[in-house]
Amino acid sequence: MLELDPAASYLRWQTAPGVRDVLPEEATVRRQLEAIIRETLAAAGYQEVETPIFEYEEVIRAGGWLQDETGECGGVVLTGAGSPEVYRFFDREGHTLVLRPDMTTPIARLAATRLASAPRPLRLAYIADVFRYEEVHAGRLRQFRQAGVERIGGAREIDADMEILSLASRLLARLGLFRFRIDIGHAELVRGLIAAGRFGGREARLIRQALRRRDYVLLRELVEQRGEQVGPQDRQVSAARRLLLELPRWRGGFAMLEAARKQLAFLLGDFPQLAAALDDLHALLTRAKEEGLGIYERESSGGGPTQVIALDLGLVRDLGYYTGPVLEGFVPEVGFTLLTGGRYDRLLEQFGSRPEPATGFAIGLERVILARERAGRLR
Amino acid sequence: MxxxxxxxxxxxxxxxxxxxxxxxxxxxxxxxxxxxxxxxxxxxxxxxxxxxxxxxxxxxxxxxxxxxxxxxxxxxxxxxxxxxxxxxxxxxRCRMICAVPADSNITNLADARLLFPFRVATKYPQIAATFLERQGIAAEIINLHGSVELAPLVGLADGIIDLTETGRTLQENGLRIVADILSVxxxxxxxxxxxxxxxxxxxxxxxxxxxxxxxxxxxxx
Missing domain, CATH: 3.40.190.10 (Periplasmic binding protein-like II)
Incomplete structure (x- = not known):
């Protein structure tokens, strides 16, 4: 029988669920990786900032968090597993405060307020702990460390998107994750196709949510059963709905993008945002190729990804403020996303600023460490 | 592979x-x-x-x-x-349902709003809590790992939330369905x-x- 000493101090004094201590050996690894990250981001001209670990609730809410998002299944409304909860508390004056669930929101607040008159583009970097009060997921506790950049205001959009994409790939490689793949989607492509399928309001939100959670069974249910009835004269609407169901399968490179453009051709006149989104993706892929990044083509897919950029047209990021290309980076060794990001031109105005283009990405430090260990073991 | x-x-x-x-x-x-x-x-x-x-x-x-x-x-x-x-x-294929004893005063789910709390035995505490909350029912969720039908028979719970395929087990244990929650x-x-x-x-x-x-x-x- 294993005997427990009831007086043992480790039984009496435990850490709260979802948080943990970092011991010297791991702390050393973390500091080394952070040094690489700092150096890489600084070399690209991104200046590090810090923000408070808690904010007023309304700031976090303006960042798209805490929205009453619910999912549906078989006619029953259920709270979505994908809508993250936050840590909330009160100060003595009765203000509701929230531990920051990401860094994009505080930095957007900063850029729209104290840095409102600073020269653009703003290039800001951070390495900071963020907090989510949710079930512990693979490779992520309730407190976890994110490193990332935000590029706010300034030059032509595609240049900014490319800057972020190329910095993201450089960073992954510098961190020793040589076999990475970064998938690119486009927020307006998904929005446009949902509009073309004549879905609005609640249905549109649910469809986006189904795509974000990659719940393709729910997607089918919503698209086939929840749209308003359309007559035979609305061939365009039913065709758009069929394409919406195909969206998750549109993954690949230039060849796939051309095929997608052909399939979408009948919609491009009425929904110019679709054409603009396809142009964005084509330009980004072209620039990525020029910069020497590999482009994923399905036909030649042998042996999995090694430093490649791919398109995933069904990619939807969790927060509603994304407006352009969105990113998701991973390595084959681990089953979860290491890097996320994208363009969010609508966020700054939430903080009373003039509308400003903005884009950025974040990586999860703990997940990077796990991926490095896994990759090392498998090599 | x-x-x-x-x-x-x-x-x-x-x-x-x-x-x-x-x-x-x-x-x-x-x-x-x-x-x-x-x-x-x-x-x-x-x-x-x-x-x-x-x-x-x-x-x-x-x-x-x-x-x-x-x-x-x-x-x-x-x-x-x-x-x-x-x-x-x-x-x-089966259904997730909410059931109560056949002789219960609760004839439909709305009646359960009058109970403080409505005690529900289930293997699905998350789904049950979310579902009942959205029905405006003050519920006490009793988490069991199997044979959930037993709970109302011995007074452990007012009702159950569980899966049923044919409804036979429910019937044999004197339970009556008051709500269809989802099809599984x-x-x-x-x-x-x-x-x-x-x-x-x-x-x-x-x-x-x-x-x-x-x-x-x-x-x-």
């Missing part, structure tokens, strides 16, 4: 049968159910099956220990794991990243299963 986490039990036999119809394997389903092995390889088909507890399938898939998994919608909703849901396989089927789920890494292999499998499922629906109607 694709690794699929499959639940031990009845669903396994039904799933293997569907996989055979889709021309994906020649494995005999019934024998697998008897077997004590936890990993079964079908090298010819390029499949490796991990025989797991139904509740654990989403975990194997979320962490990438398996590329794919077969899980009931009930388990997926309750566990809330971040996995991609690729296909409704149409097997393991087995889903093919995938790890979000491995779905991309092995997309050609997985898309092919999904296409064939989709056809097999459609063929079944066609013969039924």
């Amino acid at each position: 694709l690794t699929i986490a499959v639940p031990k039990g009845r669903v396994l036999t039904a799933a293997v049968e569907l996989f055979r119809e889709a021309g994906l394997t020649a494995l005999p389903g019934e024998e697998l159910e008897e077997s004590r092995r936890l990993v079964i390889e079908d090298e010819e088909a390029g499949l490796r099956l991990l025989l797991a507890k139904p509740w654990d399938v989403p975990t194997y898939v979320e962490y990438g220990a398996a590329d794919l998994g077969l899980a009931g919608k009930d388990v997926l909703l309750e566990r809330g794991k971040a996995v991609a849901e690729l296909l409704d396989l149409g097997i393991g 089927t087995t889903r093919l789920v995938a790890n979000a990243v491995l779905h991309k890494v092995k997309q050609d292999e997985i898309d092919q499998l999904v296409n064939r299963l989709e056809k097999a499922v459609a063929a079944r629906v066609a013969t039924q109607s």
Whole structure:
């Protein structure tokens, strides 16, 4: 029988669920990786900032968090597993405060307020702990460390998107994750196709949510059963709905993008945002190729990804403020996303600023460490 | 090679049968159910099956220990794991219901709003709590691991939230359905990243299963 000493101090004094201590050996690894990250981001001209670990609730809410998002299944409304909860508390004056669930929101607040008159583009970097009060997921506790950049205001959009994409790939490689793949989607492509399928309001939100959670069974249910009835004269609407169901399968490179453009051709006149989104993706892929990044083509897919950029047209990021290309980076060794990001031109105005283009990405430090260990073991 | 986490039990036999119809394997389903092995390889088909507890399938898939998994919608909703849901396989069909003793004063769910609290025994505390909250019912959730029907019989609970296929177990234990919560089927789920890494292999499998499922629906109607 294993005997427990009831007086043992480790039984009496435990850490709260979802948080943990970092011991010297791991702390050393973390500091080394952070040094690489700092150096890489600084070399690209991104200046590090810090923000408070808690904010007023309304700031976090303006960042798209805490929205009453619910999912549906078989006619029953259920709270979505994908809508993250936050840590909330009160100060003595009765203000509701929230531990920051990401860094994009505080930095957007900063850029729209104290840095409102600073020269653009703003290039800001951070390495900071963020907090989510949710079930512990693979490779992520309730407190976890994110490193990332935000590029706010300034030059032509595609240049900014490319800057972020190329910095993201450089960073992954510098961190020793040589076999990475970064998938690119486009927020307006998904929005446009949902509009073309004549879905609005609640249905549109649910469809986006189904795509974000990659719940393709729910997607089918919503698209086939929840749209308003359309007559035979609305061939365009039913065709758009069929394409919406195909969206998750549109993954690949230039060849796939051309095929997608052909399939979408009948919609491009009425929904110019679709054409603009396809142009964005084509330009980004072209620039990525020029910069020497590999482009994923399905036909030649042998042996999995090694430093490649791919398109995933069904990619939807969790927060509603994304407006352009969105990113998701991973390595084959681990089953979860290491890097996320994208363009969010609508966020700054939430903080009373003039509308400003903005884009950025974040990586999860703990997940990077796990991926490095896994990759090392498998090599 | 694709690794699929499959639940031990009845669903396994039904799933293997569907996989055979889709021309994906020649494995005999019934024998697998008897077997004590936890990993079964079908090298010819390029499949490796991990025989797991139904509740654990989403975990194997979320962490990438398996590329794919077969899980009931009930388990997926309750566990809330971040996995991609690729296909409704149409097997393991049942309903999640709320039931009370036949002689209970509660004739429909609205009556339960008058109770403080409505005590519900269930294997699905998350789903039950969310569902009842949204019905405006003050509920006390009693989490059990099986034979949930027993709880109202011995006064442990006012009602249950559980799965039923034919309603027979409910009837035999003197329980009456007051609400249909959702219809449950087995889903093919995938790890979000491995779905991309092995997309050609997985898309092919999904296409064939989709056809097999459609063929079944066609013969039924």
